[in-house]
Amino acid sequence: MTVLADAQKNVTCVVADILGGVGVRRRLNQMGIHVGDTVVVRRSGIMGGPLLVEIHGSEVAIGRGMARKIVVGGDDTSK
Amino acid sequence: MNIVLVGQPNCGKSTIFNEVAGYRSISANFPGATIQYTKSQINVNGSVCDLVDLPGIYSLSSFDEAERVSQQYLINEKVDVVVNVMDASLLGRSMELTLQLLDLKIPMVLCLNMIDEAEKKGIFIDTDKLAKTLGIPVVTTVASRGKGINDLFRKVIGTGKEKTTGIIQKNSKDVEQVIEKLAAAIDKSLDDSLPFVGRLLSIKLLENDPFFVSYLEQSHPELTTVIETYQKQLSKTHGRPSDAVINGERHALCLSIFEETATLGKPKIDMRKQVDKVLMHNIWGYFFLLLFLYLFFNAIFRFGAMVEAPFIKIVESSVEHMDVMFGTGSVWSMVAGAVINGFGGGLGIMLPYLVPFLFGLAVLEDIGYLPRVAFLMDAFMHKIGLHGKAIIPAVIGYGCNVPAIMAARIVESPRDRFIASVVAAMVPCAARMTIIMGLVGFYLGGTAAMFIYLANIIVISITGRVLSRMLPEVSPGMLLEIPQYQVPRISSLLQKTWLRLKEFIFIAWPLLIAGSVILGLVEYIHLTVPVNKLLSPVTWILGLPESTGITLIFGVFKKELSMMMLFQAVGTRDLLSVMTLGQILTFTVFVVFYVPCVATIGALYKTVGSKRMALIVLFTFILALAIGFATRALGWLIW
Numbered sequence: 001m002t003v004l005a006d007a008q009k010n011v012t013c014v015v016a017d018i019l020g021g022v023g024v025r026r027r028l029n030q031m032g033i034h035v036g037d038t039v040v041v042r043r044s045g046i047m048g049g050p051l052l053v054e055i056h057g058s059e060v061a062i063g064r065g066m067a068r069k070i071v072v073g074g075d076d077t078s079k
Numbered sequence: 080m081n082i083v084l085v086g087q088p089n090c091g092k093s094t095i096f097n098e099v100a101g102y103r104s105i106s107a108n109f110p111g112a113t114i115q116y117t118k119s120q121i122n123v124n125g126s127v128c129d130l131v132d133l134p135g136i137y138s139l140s141s142f143d144e145a146e147r148v149s150q151q152y153l154i155n156e157k158v159d160v161v162v163n164v165m166d167a168s169l170l171g172r173s174m175e176l177t178l179q180l181l182d183l184k185i186p187m188v189l190c191l192n193m194i195d196e197a198e199k200k201g202i203f204i205d206t207d208k209l210a211k212t213l214g215i216p217v218v219t220t221v222a223s224r225g226k227g228i229n230d231l232f233r234k235v236i237g238t239g240k241e242k243t244t245g246i247i248q249k250n251s252k253d254v255e256q257v258i259e260k261l262a263a264a265i266d267k268s269l270d271d272s273l274p275f276v277g278r279l280l281s282i283k284l285l286e287n288d289p290f291f292v293s294y295l296e297q298s299h300p301e302l303t304t305v306i307e308t309y310q311k312q313l314s315k316t317h318g319r320p321s322d323a324v325i326n327g328e329r330h331a332l333c334l335s336i337f338e339e340t341a342t343l344g345k346p347k348i349d350m351r352k353q354v355d356k357v358l359m360h361n362i363w364g365y366f367f368l369l370l371f372l373y374l375f376f377n378a379i380f381r382f383g384a385m386v387e388a389p390f391i392k393i394v395e396s397s398v399e400h401m402d403v404m405f406g407t408g409s410v411w412s413m414v415a416g417a418v419i420n421g422f423g424g425g426l427g428i429m430l431p432y433l434v435p436f437l438f439g440l441a442v443l444e445d446i447g448y449l450p451r452v453a454f455l456m457d458a459f460m461h462k463i464g465l466h467g468k469a470i471i472p473a474v475i476g477y478g479c480n481v482p483a484i485m486a487a488r489i490v491e492s493p494r495d496r497f498i499a500s501v502v503a504a505m506v507p508c509a510a511r512m513t514i515i516m517g518l519v520g521f522y523l524g525g526t527a528a529m530f531i532y533l534a535n536i537i538v539i540s541i542t543g544r545v546l547s548r549m550l551p552e553v554s555p556g557m558l559l560e561i562p563q564y565q566v567p568r569i570s571s572l573l574q575k576t577w578l579r580l581k582e583f584i585f586i587a588w589p590l591l592i593a594g595s596v597i598l599g600l601v602e603y604i605h606l607t608v609p610v611n612k613l614l615s616p617v618t619w620i621l622g623l624p625e626s627t628g629i630t631l632i633f634g635v636f637k638k639e640l641s642m643m644m645l646f647q648a649v650g651t652r653d654l655l656s657v658m659t660l661g662q663i664l665t666f667t668v669f670v671v672f673y674v675p676c677v678a679t680i681g682a683l684y685k686t687v688g689s690k691r692m693a694l695i696v697l698f699t700f701i702l703a704l705a706i707g708f709a710t711r712a713l714g715w716l717i718w
Contacts, residue, residue: 045454063556
């Protein structure tokens with residue numbers, strides 16, 4: 001278990017939990033990120049910039065702070 | 080018949096709207112391009128209908144401005160048909176809004192837009208099956224190329240006449256029971272005046288939607304405990320908050336609908352992904368960002384300057400001609416001269432810069448480059464206390480501050496919205512751009528003009544940083560969809576440029592001419608001297624000729640007026656004969672930074688309230704004086 005902010009690039013992982021309040025949960029849900037979904041970090045900006053995350057075939061930029069609130073379970077490639 | 084386009088951000092609602100209603104709604108390839116709704120009358124096979132383009136929403140709730148506008152419209156207005164537009168390539172995610180719209184029990188048509196994108200991604204949708212599952216017609220379109228639009232509106236009219244509503248999708252049994260129980264409990268207490276259905280209300284209350292919760296708290300405070308009981312019941316049985324349960328259920332439903340109706344094939348190799356490897360690269364991305372900006376402003380400057388020079392000569396000689404015709408110093412020569420000044424100024428000094436600028440901005444918007452800029456700039460925006468999303472209002476601000484401040488509403492927290500509005504108001508808009516180009520660019524060269532832009536960015540950064548220190552709060556951070564690049568359609572680019580240009584031609588330009596005449600009359604009755612005396616403290620600090628004082632007042636109405644009035648106030652177009660290069664630079668810098676124009680002040684009032692608006696006006700005035708004075712000192716050192 002780690003948070004999305006620390007996840008390796010180009011490795012598929014599964015969202016295990018979303019920390020924080022209803023606001024964070026709601027905004028992530030809107031972007032299609034829910035507990036149980038698979039996400040891949042494609043790119044990370046310099047100087048603490050955002051992550052570019054692939055989710056359900058679309059790309060979403062997620063700020064570091066928010067990415068630290070997304071708990072992901074190890075890679076899903078074994079499946 | 081009232082037809083309403085509803086859908087998630089950047090799914091092409093405005094493109095569809097513009098396709099049938101003519102270009103009236105600014106569409107762009109970034110989420111949240113529409114903040115207010117646009118309405119138009121359209122003619123579908125002989126029947127006249129109203130068509131409304133609502134701001135994009137991810138769900139039918141009321142957490143942010145766009146959502147509130149859309150939610151309130153759907154609840155309070157009489158809607159005959161909802162056209163749920165979705166980006167077909169995001170079927171699973173977009174379906175979440177669809178399910179909530181079904182709960183409204185309004186006749187509905189589902190429009191799978193960008194169906195070509197979906198197929199490129201290897202998503203093939205069985206529209207018949209989807210239509211059967213949802214109980215509503217499903218139409219596929221490629222709005223950007225006008226494909227399927229006729230078919231869509233035929234179905235829409237049919238649905239509106241038949242008044243068929245879709246099939247409400249049920250959650251798992253235990254959740255559904257709680258929803259029904261709560262709905263029944265509320266129904267007993269509420270009368271029929273409620274503009275929405277009990278089931279929808281029940282779901283929204285379990286989701287803790289601020290509008291519905293406060294609606295009931297005010298009208299039926301006794302229900303608060305009932306609501307809480309059911310919220311708790313739901314969270315107890317599922318081990319997570321009730322809103323998460325509802326959202327989770329909806330998500331699961333959508334995924335199962337997606338799996339039933341879509342087959343996944345092999346996605347085509349997309350060259351556009353390769354482009355992002357360079358344009359979003361940690362080093363090359365910034366290189367290209369700077370290169371694009373440089374090329375963009377250089378092109379505008381070169382084109383504009385090429386046209387400006389000969390024009391000034393023509394206007395100058397025409398004004399002299401008027402003097403000969405009507406006699407120097409007569410009231411008619413003054414009026415005629417002023418009209419020529421205003422008209423020629425707009426044609427020769429404003430339009431040559433404005434047209435390429437607005438066109439270029441449209442290109443950047445429609446290609447979808449702006450969200451990439453937001454991604455690249457996020458880390459830097461954090462330094463000034465904002466996050467990357469706030470770069471979008473800032474960039475729009477280079478066109479006009481008014482829509483920029485409106486766009487600041489896409490930023491979630493009120494504190495961020497305030498800072499983003501201040502930033503948006505300080506960005507030199509197209510009007511100020513023409514002043515920078517027309518005065519500094521023209522007399523001191525393109526590099527000097529670039530320096531003003533650079534200085535402006537530095538000042539904005541410092542302001543943002545100071546403000547964020549004064550208003551400490553943890554920013555919620557960026558969460559922004561990065562859409563695919565799209566090849567812009569020339570017709571859409573031209574129409575968008577024209578839509579924005581109209582603003583200038585029909586509002587600013589006549590004002591420019593009227594302003595010229597007013598200034599001429601003020602001069603004629605010798606009122607300029609007392610006005611200039613009144614403003615002499617400002618001109619004194621800035622080291623400007625006293626006669627320029629009155630032009631600063633005009634600038635508050637419309638920024639462009641300052642420059643046009645300057646020519647008239649000093650009595651010549653050959654500025655160098657009456658002002659030094661340092662004075663021209665100081666004047667421009669002051670006009671760029673001081674008090675935003677009346678329209679911008681109005682937008683600020685709407686977005687941040689009267690107190691903060693007054694604060695911004697005062698702040699920018701003092702700031703402009705200080706920077707103007709510094710420029711004066713700089714000019715003194717150089718020349």
